[in-house]
Amino acid sequence: MAALIKLRHMPLVQRSVWNHFNKVSRNISTSKKNSDTATTACETKTEDKNWVSYGFDYTSKEEDTNAHHATFFFSVTLCIVFGGVCWAYSPDVHMRDWAQREAFLELRRREKAGLPPISPNFIDPKLIKLPDESELCDVEIII
Amino acid sequence: MMKFLFMMIFMIPLCFMKNMFWLVQMMLFFMMFLFMNLNLNIMCFFNMSYMFYCDIISFGLILLSIWICSLMIMASESLFKLNFYFNFFLFNVIFLLIMLYLTFSVLNLLLFYFFFEASLIPTLLLIIGWGYQPERIQAGMYLLFYTLFGSLPLLMGIVYIFNDLNTMTIYFLKFFNMNMYLLYISMIFAFLVKMPMYFVHLWLPKAHVEAPVSGSMILAGIMLKLGGYGLLRVMIFLQEVNLKLNYIWIIISLVGGLFISMKCFCQVDMKSLIAYSSVAHMSMVIGGIMVMNYWGFIGSYILMISHGLCSSGMFCLANINYERLHSRSLYINSGMMNFMPSMSLWWFLLLSSNMAAPPSLNLLGEISLINSLVSWSNISMILLMMISFFSAGYSLYLYSYIQHGKYFQGLYSFYVGSSREYLLLFLHWFPLNMMILKVDFISIWF
Numbered sequence: 001m002a003a004l005i006k007l008r009h010m011p012l013v014q015r016s017v018w019n020h021f022n023k024v025s026r027n028i029s030t031s032k033k034n035s036d037t038a039t040t041a042c043e044t045k046t047e048d049k050n051w052v053s054y055g056f057d058y059t060s061k062e063e064d065t066n067a068h069h070a071t072f073f074f075s076v077t078l079c080i081v082f083g084g085v086c087w088a089y090s091p092d093v094h095m096r097d098w099a100q101r102e103a104f105l106e107l108r109r110r111e112k113a114g115l116p117p118i119s120p121n122f123i124d125p126k127l128i129k130l131p132d133e134s135e136l137c138d139v140e141i142i143i
Numbered sequence: 144m145m146k147f148l149f150m151m152i153f154m155i156p157l158c159f160m161k162n163m164f165w166l167v168q169m170m171l172f173f174m175m176f177l178f179m180n181l182n183l184n185i186m187c188f189f190n191m192s193y194m195f196y197c198d199i200i201s202f203g204l205i206l207l208s209i210w211i212c213s214l215m216i217m218a219s220e221s222l223f224k225l226n227f228y229f230n231f232f233l234f235n236v237i238f239l240l241i242m243l244y245l246t247f248s249v250l251n252l253l254l255f256y257f258f259f260e261a262s263l264i265p266t267l268l269l270i271i272g273w274g275y276q277p278e279r280i281q282a283g284m285y286l287l288f289y290t291l292f293g294s295l296p297l298l299m300g301i302v303y304i305f306n307d308l309n310t311m312t313i314y315f316l317k318f319f320n321m322n323m324y325l326l327y328i329s330m331i332f333a334f335l336v337k338m339p340m341y342f343v344h345l346w347l348p349k350a351h352v353e354a355p356v357s358g359s360m361i362l363a364g365i366m367l368k369l370g371g372y373g374l375l376r377v378m379i380f381l382q383e384v385n386l387k388l389n390y391i392w393i394i395i396s397l398v399g400g401l402f403i404s405m406k407c408f409c410q411v412d413m414k415s416l417i418a419y420s421s422v423a424h425m426s427m428v429i430g431g432i433m434v435m436n437y438w439g440f441i442g443s444y445i446l447m448i449s450h451g452l453c454s455s456g457m458f459c460l461a462n463i464n465y466e467r468l469h470s471r472s473l474y475i476n477s478g479m480m481n482f483m484p485s486m487s488l489w490w491f492l493l494l495s496s497n498m499a500a501p502p503s504l505n506l507l508g509e510i511s512l513i514n515s516l517v518s519w520s521n522i523s524m525i526l527l528m529m530i531s532f533f534s535a536g537y538s539l540y541l542y543s544y545i546q547h548g549k550y551f552q553g554l555y556s557f558y559v560g561s562s563r564e565y566l567l568l569f570l571h572w573f574p575l576n577m578m579i580l581k582v583d584f585i586s587i588w589f
Contacts, residue, residue: 054563058224068562071165071563074176075172075570078172079179082176083179087179094583094584
């Protein structure tokens, strides 16, 4: 929308508007009048004289504006706004909600079956290799 | 994952074309957008291909590296304006990004080592090629030789692991337990030098200060985190020895962090102050990884990501001042609020995040780290209290000295901040303070 409105700065649009108004208000006059000066053309020249750069290019106003629009679009609009929306509303990041649901279902199943929430022999005791008593005599026991 | 690698490789010819400076930056932002949104809903490993993979630690650090690289290009607009070999500069940045991306995403420990070392070369070229003072030669030598000194034993350790286990896949190493002291020291020493830990930290103030703004950003943003990432990967099979020896590294880094925080108050150079504050933060990260707590791992990872954004932003701020006054001295840079009051907002936001003020990510990292270190030993409470206190102290000192008071009378002319500079700082600050609302993406992994 903003881009459509800003089309008024395009030289083509300005020229066609100027031509139209000239055709509509034709007059014959020999003396030089104030209304003869081309105001639309002057506007761009004074605008170009003291323009403040966005910081991307200090020589050409067009390049500077292009770079400004593009950089803000890619960084803010794409990465921050759209990326932020995707991050905020993405479902079940890293499958955590699924994991919690599965855990609750398992707990409910075990409760109904009368089992403890987790069995003491979760790992088969035959697979656990404990060190001998002789190796353990110096080791500090921290609970 | 190959798609991002190919996108970066094909950006290289783009760097050498005429007038493509801003296009490269925008391509990197676009790649960031693609990367952050195509990789949601992952459980443990995703995008497995021939030798690449990505899990959550890699994901966050790759995101950080792409983001910081695109901001590096935005910060270095003066190279483009002065036409100072910006083509090679862009090539350097893309090459460094490729090396970092590969470091974080390869499956193989030897390839990880290869890209870990390879990322040093573009960094060295950045420091020596685009740095500002003659001291940068010495700074480059310090960076190179400190890192290489630490990493040769790492290479020998990796080759020994391959000899012993016949596998180099990082994912499979967790099933093994290497119980040897020499292997332990050789494997972690490289990462401790890179982090850096206190006694081997001397390369950092030199390299960070002498580097151009882009070099400082990438060094503070990502290169330090390579050490943290390596420690997180390698600790898996060195747990047993670590439990016996970790107190050495924790004590050295915490006490060293305390000394470094106090030394921050003595700095006259803005960038030097920020560099020393990086060492202090990284000392806590080392402590968090070494205690082998779950909270320690999480806190150190979050602090790595947030410190990358925060330090990088502070180096951008220091460069914004440097570009105007051509001096990094605190005395010359005082009273900046008189000239750039809008910039003092950004100084405040980034420095308050540096001291872990809410609601920044640093806060979450530091809280987790404090919890984990205090659970390891109550006495570390004293050291942590002093480190946090002094980090608040020097952040406030830096802010107050630079912004408040009378400005240096020798200034002749000045210009206010441009829109690009404000955008640069906004893009540093926004993830830092807004990601705390959705830390799920980078924090807890299984």
